[in-house]
Amino acid sequence: MLLGIVLIVLALLGAPLFAIIAAGALVSFIAQDPAQGVVVLIEIFSIAEMPILLAIPLFTFAGYILSESQAPDRLVRLTRAVLGWMPGGLAIVCIGASAFFTAFTGASGVTIIALGAILYPALAQSGYHEKFNLGLVTAGGSLGLLFAPSLPLILYGVVAGVNIDKLFVAGVLPGMLMLAALSIYSLWVNRHTRIPLAHFSWREVGSAIVDSIWELPLPVVVLGGIYSGLLAVSEAAAVTAVYVVLVEVVIRREISLAKLPDIMRESMVLVGGILLILGASLASTNYVIDAEIPQRLMGIVSDYVDGRISFLFLLLLFLLVLGAFLDIFSALVLVVPLILPVAAQFGVDPVHLGIIFLAAMQLGYLTPPVGLNLFIASYRFDKSIIHVYLATFPFLLILFAAVMVITFWPGLSLVLLD
Amino acid sequence: KLATIAPEGSEWMTEHRRAATLIKERSEGRVVLKFYGGGVMGNDKKVLRKIRIGQLQGAAFSTSGLIERYPDIVLYGMPFVFRSQEEVDYVRREFDSVLLTGLREAGFISFGFAGGGFANFMSSQPVKTHENLKGKKIWIPAGDANSFAAMEKMNLSPVVLPLSDVLTGLQTGLLDVIVTPPSAALLLQWYTKVKYISRLPVAYTMGLMALDERAFGRLSETDQGIVAEVLTETYLRLDQINRTDNREARDALLANGLEIVEVSQDDVPYWRSVADEVNSHIWHERAVNPQLYDRLMESLKVYREDEDEDEAELEPVVDAGM
Amino acid sequence: MTPAKDATPWLQVASKLGRLLENLLLSVLLLGMIGLASTQILLRWSGSGSLAWGDEAVRLAVLWIAMIAGIASAREDRHISIAVLPRFLSAKGRAVAAVVVDLFTVMVCLTLAWYGYKMVALAYEFKDLLLDGLPAWPFQAVIPVAFLVIAYRYLVWTARRLRTLISGGKSG
Ligand code: NA
Ligand code: NA
Numbered sequence: 026m027l028l029g030i031v032l033i034v035l036a037l038l039g040a041p042l043f044a045i046i047a048a049g050a051l052v053s054f055i056a057q058d059p060a061q062g063v064v065v066l067i068e069i070f071s072i073a074e075m076p077i078l079l080a081i082p083l084f085t086f087a088g089y090i091l092s093e094s095q096a097p098d099r100l101v102r103l104t105r106a107v108l109g110w111m112p113g114g115l116a117i118v119c120i121g122a123s124a125f126f127t128a129f130t131g132a133s134g135v136t137i138i139a140l141g142a143i144l145y146p147a148l149a150q151s152g153y154h155e156k157f158n159l160g161l162v163t164a165g166g167s168l169g170l171l172f173a174p175s176l177p178l179i180l181y182g183v184v185a186g187v188n189i190d191k192l193f194v195a196g197v198l199p200g201m202l203m204l205a206a207l208s209i210y211s212l213w214v215n216r217h218t219r220i221p222l223a224h225f226s227w228r229e230v231g232s233a234i235v236d237s238i239w240e241l242p243l244p245v246v247v248l249g250g251i252y253s254g255l256l257a258v259s260e261a262a263a264v265t266a267v268y269v270v271l272v273e274v275v276i277r278r279e280i281s282l283a284k285l286p287d288i289m290r291e292s293m294v295l296v297g298g299i300l301l302i303l304g305a306s307l308a309s310t311n312y313v314i315d316a317e318i319p320q321r322l323m324g325i326v327s328d329y330v331d332g333r334i335s336f337l338f339l340l341l342l343f344l345l346v347l348g349a350f351l352d353i354f355s356a357l358v359l360v361v362p363l364i365l366p367v368a369a370q371f372g373v374d375p376v377h378l379g380i381i382f383l384a385a386m387q388l389g390y391l392t393p394p395v396g397l398n399l400f401i402a403s404y405r406f407d408k409s410i411i412h413v414y415l416a417t418f419p420f421l422l423i424l425f426a427a428v429m430v431i432t433f434w435p436g437l438s439l440v441l442l443d
Numbered sequence: 444k445l446a447t448i449a450p451e452g453s454e455w456m457t458e459h460r461r462a463a464t465l466i467k468e469r470s471e472g473r474v475v476l477k478f479y480g481g482g483v484m485g486n487d488k489k490v491l492r493k494i495r496i497g498q499l500q501g502a503a504f505s506t507s508g509l510i511e512r513y514p515d516i517v518l519y520g521m522p523f524v525f526r527s528q529e530e531v532d533y534v535r536r537e538f539d540s541v542l543l544t545g546l547r548e549a550g551f552i553s554f555g556f557a558g559g560g561f562a563n564f565m566s567s568q569p570v571k572t573h574e575n576l577k578g579k580k581i582w583i584p585a586g587d588a589n590s591f592a593a594m595e596k597m598n599l600s601p602v603v604l605p606l607s608d609v610l611t612g613l614q615t616g617l618l619d620v621i622v623t624p625p626s627a628a629l630l631l632q633w634y635t636k637v638k639y640i641s642r643l644p645v646a647y648t649m650g651l652m653a654l655d656e657r658a659f660g661r662l663s664e665t666d667q668g669i670v671a672e673v674l675t676e677t678y679l680r681l682d683q684i685n686r687t688d689n690r691e692a693r694d695a696l697l698a699n700g701l702e703i704v705e706v707s708q709d710d711v712p713y714w715r716s717v718a719d720e721v722n723s724h725i726w727h728e729r730a731v732n733p734q735l736y737d738r739l740m741e742s743l744k745v746y747r748e749d750e751d752e753d754e755a756e757l758e759p760v761v762d763a764g765m
Numbered sequence: 766m767t768p769a770k771d772a773t774p775w776l777q778v779a780s781k782l783g784r785l786l787e788n789l790l791l792s793v794l795l796l797g798m799i800g801l802a803s804t805q806i807l808l809r810w811s812g813s814g815s816l817a818w819g820d821e822a823v824r825l826a827v828l829w830i831a832m833i834a835g836i837a838s839a840r841e842d843r844h845i846s847i848a849v850l851p852r853f854l855s856a857k858g859r860a861v862a863a864v865v866v867d868l869f870t871v872m873v874c875l876t877l878a879w880y881g882y883k884m885v886a887l888a889y890e891f892k893d894l895l896l897d898g899l900p901a902w903p904f905q906a907v908i909p910v911a912f913l914v915i916a917y918r919y920l921v922w923t924a925r926r927l928r929t930l931i932s933g934g935k936s937g
Contacts, residue, residue: 034850035865035866036846036847037849037850038850038851039848039850039866040866040869040870041844041845042844042845042846043835044874047877048869051873051880054498058497060496062880062883063880063887064493064496065877066880066881066883066884066908067489067493067496067884069881069908070884070905071485072827072828072831073824073827073828073904074485074486074488074608076604076612076615076617078824079798079802079823079824079827081827082795082798082827086795188611188614190614190615191614251616254616254619255616256806258615259617260616260802260806263798263803267799267803286788286792287788289788289795289796290787290788290791290792290837293795293830293833294834294837294838294841294843295834296830297831297833297835297838298835298844300831300834301831301832301834301835304831314479315444315479350849352845352847355845355847492884492887495891496887511893578809578811580809595817600805600808600809600815601815601817602820603820603821
């Protein structure tokens with residue numbers, strides 16, 4: 026108990042999370058028997074024994090390469106050519122492009138930096154309100170989290186031991202729901218705004234397609250490879266990495282060879298941070314199992330909760346609070362092992378739980394005090410945090426409504442699975 | 444504290460818990476066995492490391508899981524050595540005790556083996572000949588050098604994974620073909636990810652409980668006796684249960700829509716010739732006791748000479764393990 | 766982050782070299798991983814088997830990347846954290862908190878390095894094998910070594926922040 030409080034204070038003071046988690050596991054095991062501190066290291070070493078983890082560095086690297094190239098511009102051009110003629114079309118462009126990009130870059134805030142730079146001025150130029158634009162770009166920065174092959178989806182699969190290609194399928198409709206909800210809201214807000222519409226031109230669509238001809242096959246490579254059974258998830262990641270390097274470095278030459286080491290370093294630093302936290306949390310999870318804590322937790326929860334619906338309410342509330350403080354990766358590795366067995370007892374499908382978890386955590390990107398997107402947008406567009414927060418608030422409400430639907434309607438996540 | 448990959452609620456787990464209750468009663472609470480099921484303690488290698496540092500005091504392993512510490516444990520599990528359950532039973536009378544002694548020298552106390560039946564190819568595409576395995580990702584248990592060498596010799600693509608990762612491997616497409624007895628495929632849910640079973644007894648499988656010698660040594664002599672007696676009896680019973688189980692498991696798999704594939708008879712000599720060559724080579728390279736393999740083959744020869752030769756050649760392909 | 770201004774030239778060179786080494790290792794590991802994983806796929810598709818040690822090597826590369834990237838993050842003090850409280854503290858309070866946090870991290874990493882060393886020693890003693898017959902311990906050794914370097918990095922951060930704290934105390 027005392028240990029917990031000390032660690033929480035240290036964490037809030039800014040100690041690296043991997044150290045906090047590792048400290049908790051170390052102290053717990055050493056208290057059993059000093060020799061058992063080694064368990065923590067055995068668990069960390071098992072990073073080298075999980076085949077699926079390969080997907081994490083490879084997809085992340087591919088995402089970083091994409092965001093350093095001109096691919097974001099091409100993506101915006103294409104979506105704009107297709108949707109720009111509609112009233113509110115550019116807002117929808119922003120939503121669609123953000124989702125696509127986040128799925129590939131793994132929701133590390135890269136979307137706001139890479140796409141925001143293009144979309145934010147474009148929206149302003151087209152006559153949308155500044156506050157709306159800021160909110161849209163900030164909220165868009167975490168859209169697409171539920172679409173394959175996003176990093177948090179893969180990580181949930183790893184931590185929960187759930188089939189990753191099932192998760193990829195389960196995320197589709199809930200992800201679409203979020204996109205649709207934001208699109209409708211955008212159209213409604215701008216219904217009175219007089220925005221000059223782009224002309225729809227087949228020629229522009231055609232030339233935008235030609236322009237993005239190399240990036241367009243990406244989702245096909247990833248999803249087609251996996252669902253045809255030709256490639257394992259980790260292999261699809263390897264193919265994606267090779268493909269993206271070939272396209273952006275060799276064919277398009279938008280990234281110089283000299284720049285490559287820096288991109289590799291940057292992307293691997295992010296990956297390393299996540300994997301270290303994962304390693305430490307494997308150790309703390311092992312303690313949790315060793316000490317049979319889920320069984321005890323189950324006892325406590327069942328004192329307060331008497332059914333699936335009330336459990337889901339409690340879960341959602343818990344996740345929203347968690348999301349306010351923790352980033353998605355830390356929350357995943359820390360909390361999923363605890364709630365997974367409890368949720369199973371209340372009849373919540375582990376795949377559905379994953380979608381609920383990620384959808385709720387997505388809100389956390391937009392909620393103070395720790396909201397990654399708020400920080401990045403504030404920094405990137407040079408606005409105060411409060412200003413960004415207020416601009417984002419309506420979008421947060423819409424997304425919250427979507428999360429409610431996702432939570433209490435399991436079918437939305439599970440229907441495509443059968 | 445003991446680990447096993449068998450999920451909670453399975454018969455395997457129930458038998459083990461029953462043993463734990465018996466031991467606790469008879470030792471008047473001095474010996475309490477706590478089982479961690481479902482592979483939550485990690486793969487075999489990790490479990491071995493955890494036994495080494497004392498977080499765990501033992502585990503239920505498949506024989507492949509202990510190769511790292513006692514290579515000779517693969518004796519019964521080498522590919523295409525046995526052609527029928529009767530052959531296995533015959534040699535086990537002689538070699539079980541040899542292996543148990545060897546295990547003890549490697550630091551593990553065990554109380555007998557529970558036969559798991561013959562492993563068959565299970566796959567998403569039918570496997571009729573060895574050509575069907577080309578370009579497929581075929582599971583090999585981590586540490587199983589014999590099967591690995593055989594695959595390599597045939598220019599196939601073995602994927603080395605611990606037992607605990609097979610389900611995820613099948614799910615994420617890392618594996619196309621597994622080699623497993625029906626009972627394990629059912630117990631560990633692997634059957635949900637394959638469509639075909641090939642009627643070909645590839646290798647004999649076994650499970651055993653291995654306790655850390657140091658932990659066992661800390662018990663009083665009376666308690667050691669109680670543990671040994673109860674676990675020996677449990678594994679004898681598991682050995683019996685598994686035989687009927689395998690037949691029931693096979694039926695359950697078929698009821699779940701799996702299809703039996705008849706393996707081309709012309710292919711069988713090829714499988715055996717590759718296996719014979721590799722088995723002998725790898726064994727003599729890695730084994731603690733190199734003579735054991737030759738003794739086993741000698742013993743089998745004696746048995747086969749006694750039996751009707753032709754029948755022994757044909758029967759297993761049709762029947763063994765299925 | 767570049768080396769502190771007041772660092773001696775020798776330390777600056779060492780720091781530059783260290784960064785270079787990190788980049789080199791990360792690049793080699795990542796490219797090797799991509800190359801090896803792709804080779805395995807091509808070999809399999811062409812029906813000519815696959816490399817026996819390939820999959821395991823790729824998995825080990827993931828661990829090595831995690832550990833070396835951990836070192837790289839420590840150089841820049843960029844490990845993922847939840848620093849909520851410092852915003853409510855005075856400049857001096859923040860500096861004190863940073864020192865406490867850094868020292869804590871040093872302690873944890875040293876403990877991890879120590880137990881990591883024990884794990885490696887056991888792997889050596891029991892002759893654990895990897896990759897089709899190579900000894901496992903050198904591959905595991907990256908763990909204690911990396912935690913040792915991370916501990917050193919945070920020790921440097923502690924010293925740096927202590928110095929700022931003390932000089933800040935004098936001027937304020
Ligand atoms: Na995989
Ligand atoms: Na938040």
